[in-house]
Amino acid sequence: MGGVCLLVFNTCFLFLLSTVSFAIDSISPSESIRDGSTLVSSDGSFELGFFSPGNPKNRYLGIWYKNIPVTTVVWVANRCNPINDSSGELMINSTGNLVLLGQNKSVVWWASAGKNVQSAMVQLLDSGNLVLIDVTDGNSSGSYMWQSFDYPCDTLLPDMKMGWDFRTGLKRGFSAWKNSEDPCPGEFTYGIEMVELHAYPEAYIRKGGVKYYRTGPWNGLRFSGSPELRPSPLYSVEFVYNDDEMYYMYNVQCKCVTTITVLNGTTSTRDRLTWIEAEKTWRAYSSVPIDFCDQYGLCGANANCITGESPPCQCLKGFKPNSPEKWNLTDWSLGCVRNKPLSCQESDKAGFFKFTNLKLPDTTHSWVNKSMNIKECRTKCLNNCSCMAYTSSDIREGGSGCAIWFGDLLDIRKFPDAGQDLYIRMSASELDEDDGKVKIGLIVGVVIAVVFSGMLVGYYVYRRRTKLKVSETDIREGNEKNEGAQEEDLELPLFNISTIASATDNFSDYMKLGEGGFGPVYRGTLADGQEFAVKRLSRSSGQGFNEFMNEIIMIAKLQHRNLVKILGCCVQGEEKMVIYEYMPNRSLDSFIFDHTMGELLLDWPKRFHIICGIARGLLYLHQDSRLRIIHRDLKASNVLLDDEMNPKISDFGLARMLTGGDQTEGNTKRVVGTYGYMAPEYAADGIFSVKSDVFSFGILVLELLSGRRNKGFYHPDHNHNLIGNAWSLWNEGRPLELINTLLESSCNPSEVLRCIQVSLLCVQHHPDDRPSMASVVIMLGSEIALSQPKQPGFFIEKEHGAGPDIGNESSTNEMSISLMEAR
Ligand SMILES: *[C@@H]1O[C@H](CO)[C@@H](O)[C@H](O)[C@H]1NC(C)=O
Ligand SMILES: *[C@@H]1O[C@H](CO)[C@@H](O)[C@H](O)[C@H]1NC(C)=O
Ligand SMILES: *[C@@H]1O[C@H](CO)[C@@H](O)[C@H](O)[C@H]1NC(C)=O
Ligand SMILES: *[C@@H]1O[C@H](CO)[C@@H](O)[C@H](O)[C@H]1NC(C)=O
Ligand SMILES: *[C@@H]1O[C@H](CO)[C@@H](O)[C@H](O)[C@H]1NC(C)=O
Ligand SMILES: *[C@@H]1O[C@H](CO)[C@@H](O)[C@H](O)[C@H]1NC(C)=O
Ligand SMILES: *[C@@H]1O[C@H](CO)[C@@H](O)[C@H](O)[C@H]1NC(C)=O
Ligand SMILES: *[C@@H]1O[C@H](CO)[C@@H](O)[C@H](O)[C@H]1NC(C)=O
Numbered sequence: 001m002g003g004v005c006l007l008v009f010n011t012c013f014l015f016l017l018s019t020v021s022f023a024i025d026s027i028s029p030s031e032s033i034r035d036g037s038t039l040v041s042s043d044g045s046f047e048l049g050f051f052s053p054g055n056p057k058n059r060y061l062g063i064w065y066k067n068i069p070v071t072t073v074v075w076v077a078n079r080c081n082p083i084n085d086s087s088g089e090l091m092i093n094s095t096g097n098l099v100l101l102g103q104n105k106s107v108v109w110w111a112s113a114g115k116n117v118q119s120a121m122v123q124l125l126d127s128g129n130l131v132l133i134d135v136t137d138g139n140s141s142g143s144y145m146w147q148s149f150d151y152p153c154d155t156l157l158p159d160m161k162m163g164w165d166f167r168t169g170l171k172r173g174f175s176a177w178k179n180s181e182d183p184c185p186g187e188f189t190y191g192i193e194m195v196e197l198h199a200y201p202e203a204y205i206r207k208g209g210v211k212y213y214r215t216g217p218w219n220g221l222r223f224s225g226s227p228e229l230r231p232s233p234l235y236s237v238e239f240v241y242n243d244d245e246m247y248y249m250y251n252v253q254c255k256c257v258t259t260i261t262v263l264n265g266t267t268s269t270r271d272r273l274t275w276i277e278a279e280k281t282w283r284a285y286s287s288v289p290i291d292f293c294d295q296y297g298l299c300g301a302n303a304n305c306i307t308g309e310s311p312p313c314q315c316l317k318g319f320k321p322n323s324p325e326k327w328n329l330t331d332w333s334l335g336c337v338r339n340k341p342l343s344c345q346e347s348d349k350a351g352f353f354k355f356t357n358l359k360l361p362d363t364t365h366s367w368v369n370k371s372m373n374i375k376e377c378r379t380k381c382l383n384n385c386s387c388m389a390y391t392s393s394d395i396r397e398g399g400s401g402c403a404i405w406f407g408d409l410l411d412i413r414k415f416p417d418a419g420q421d422l423y424i425r426m427s428a429s430e431l432d433e434d435d436g437k438v439k440i441g442l443i444v445g446v447v448i449a450v451v452f453s454g455m456l457v458g459y460y461v462y463r464r465r466t467k468l469k470v471s472e473t474d475i476r477e478g479n480e481k482n483e484g485a486q487e488e489d490l491e492l493p494l495f496n497i498s499t500i501a502s503a504t505d506n507f508s509d510y511m512k513l514g515e516g517g518f519g520p521v522y523r524g525t526l527a528d529g530q531e532f533a534v535k536r537l538s539r540s541s542g543q544g545f546n547e548f549m550n551e552i553i554m555i556a557k558l559q560h561r562n563l564v565k566i567l568g569c570c571v572q573g574e575e576k577m578v579i580y581e582y583m584p585n586r587s588l589d590s591f592i593f594d595h596t597m598g599e600l601l602l603d604w605p606k607r608f609h610i611i612c613g614i615a616r617g618l619l620y621l622h623q624d625s626r627l628r629i630i631h632r633d634l635k636a637s638n639v640l641l642d643d644e645m646n647p648k649i650s651d652f653g654l655a656r657m658l659t660g661g662d663q664t665e666g667n668t669k670r671v672v673g674t675y676g677y678m679a680p681e682y683a684a685d686g687i688f689s690v691k692s693d694v695f696s697f698g699i700l701v702l703e704l705l706s707g708r709r710n711k712g713f714y715h716p717d718h719n720h721n722l723i724g725n726a727w728s729l730w731n732e733g734r735p736l737e738l739i740n741t742l743l744e745s746s747c748n749p750s751e752v753l754r755c756i757q758v759s760l761l762c763v764q765h766h767p768d769d770r771p772s773m774a775s776v777v778i779m780l781g782s783e784i785a786l787s788q789p790k791q792p793g794f795f796i797e798k799e800h801g802a803g804p805d806i807g808n809e810s811s812t813n814e815m816s817i818s819l820m821e822a823r
Contacts, residue, residue, distance in 0.1 A: 026123035032091035054181025058082035080184035163247025176265030200363035225359035300335025301408035308510040352423035361409035370401035377402030493568035531582035562617030564650035589636035603746035676711030680793035691767035698762025707740035760789035
């Protein structure tokens, strides 16, 4: 009797064991994984097992994400060798090798342990790496006998190295699937290439063996030709290049982001994908090639590809088309040749042209020395007749030191706001010619500057002596940039139009950051590398001049770290321009309304930091500055972000200064501003005050919390706008539902609640009920009890969702120019 009981118990136990065994993450030599069972990494993120991508008869052993409902296979063992039935079995054989057996126990695929071991173990790690461990040495060596990360397929996972191990000779490269049903390597491949040890390594995508896309060399932060992969707080990249190994790797700082880089042979792209849980899809965060100019060598030798120019291919300065006829017919393949051949004899007199913001040329015929500085680098290039160009990036900042190129320069492109400097060798006569142009430019510039300074002095205050900057880009290397500097009595530095023109490549389209009501905004780089943004008043618009002058006077007098800084201006004949500091992270709207960007870069602590920064900037305008200023056009696109995501309020074109210390209110016949942000009393009666700015601030905070625009907000159940939605959730006691789901993981609920309540107080209908910015700053920064908000202004959308009806004159979106709007 006891025997039977025991038997029954045992069977149950065995049954239990076999069910539980689904969750194991490793196998030892006596065990195996058969088709139907799987290994699951200990944290449950990855699973290894058999699958069929197309024909169900073809069985492959692979690894995929366990928790992602869209099957995403990241690695395949028997890529070209499917098992045609369910006989597949993965095991460790008696010599310690990992073998995949198919029909009749034939070996379909295997991974070598590299040595004969008594006892091995195979484990699926949380990173998605399948590793073979020597158990006899107790894993003391810490290295694996074999790992799937060394034999990548089409997917680069976080913590996976792409590159070379010089000690073992292992090269880790990627290859796309032939098609979505066949994991066998197709013709689309990706990997780091290097001709010899002293070359500049960079990654190439090849198609059928032919170069198709190039990342550009590593510049210390990223591959210089792939500016779209910006580092972010959530995600870091590493590039190691020493005597032992050379690799690229990226890591994600927290489990909250699932991101992979995949080669897609169907679309011929390399995609960085991020899993968006709320939408249950992979979103492409960036894909290369991005555009026309990303196609390898499109413009031929010694030419520059510039997106947005027509034609995109242009010979480098000092070069001309090899075949003008073909070049005219948009066949650029023959490239460009020098106007004047380089002669070695005059090498002592020869110099270099500096080209900025380039994707550096193909490094196949290059040479690097990490310890040379820029002077040594220049000398090195000058002393070798076949040297064509050099560049130097500081090794202490993660750069690669000195690099020099021989022979034709291939696959160069120009970026609007990325890339590196390249010094291209020119014959002495070529440089002389250019010198002439610079001199004329300087004379014209100085004459005009003197005329204009008289004008400006008549206009505005002048207190201290500042330098009037007249700098030129493209000046011959070695000349000091203070060549054209002189002293002037001006509060604002005055820029020469030729400086601005050359710094913006003659106001090229590709340097354009945005277009506003009274003209376009461009990005530029001065000879000393300083970047700026310049707003150019269109010649055609007679209107706008007042706003322009208004802005200059306003910002010149204001200084606060949450306000954008003005660097100078330029007025010359018909041309009027304001020059600001450049904000690399553009404007707030590009983050909060783009969920991928927002999720990756703006977690709750950052958003809170931004809210507090805007509040302080506004408080300064309203109260703490020498003037009392009402901005009148506060909105997400007028808040710019610096490289550390500090907010800076910009665009003072519509701002009003109130005279008299206690005036807090003004009136205007001309209502200007932006729909969705205007306070009711301003939109309806033209009454503006510090409280109408407070209203706009409240809207901005609601948008930051919800990730949605007030204007054009749509809810399936009611016709409330964003304010209305916030108000009703507040009254129903579930205010937290307002916040963007992407923020849920990072947010601090009490801070969020406080922000919601403050924003509702700011958007109250009656201006007198709204708090001042001084109170807002206090409310945000402390735990004091807050009053209950009253009914907000404008919470029902009108029939067409057009917001308040305030007449034609006030549809002045065109008056509010967004400095950093993406093209
Ligand atoms: C599976 O492939 C083997 C050869 O590898 C072949 O002999 C066998 O007939 C195939 N079986 C099926 C069901 O197609
Ligand atoms: C284990 O598998 C490897 C690879 O297939 C093979 O070379 C080796 O002979 C096998 N060992 C034994 C004992 O079968
Ligand atoms: C499988 O093994 C059986 C028996 O040893 C043999 O008759 C058959 O030909 C083998 N099949 C293959 C595909 O090797
Ligand atoms: C083996 O060692 C490596 C490196 O120290 C460690 O990451 C890994 O978790 C170890 N594996 C086991 C099974 O102990
Ligand atoms: C490649 O892209 C196409 C189109 O976007 C998509 O359907 C396919 O699943 C992708 N393939 C891979 C391997 O990601
Ligand atoms: C190429 O086109 C330009 C302008 O369209 C013209 O001035 C030039 O003569 C052409 N050159 C040749 C060689 O056709
Ligand atoms: C690199 O430059 C340093 C400093 O100029 C020099 O000492 C070194 O020999 C150079 N290395 C090579 C490989 O040329
Ligand atoms: C110039 O550089 C090339 C390539 O590295 C080299 O082969 C050649 O010897 C150098 N010439 C001189 C004069 O240093």
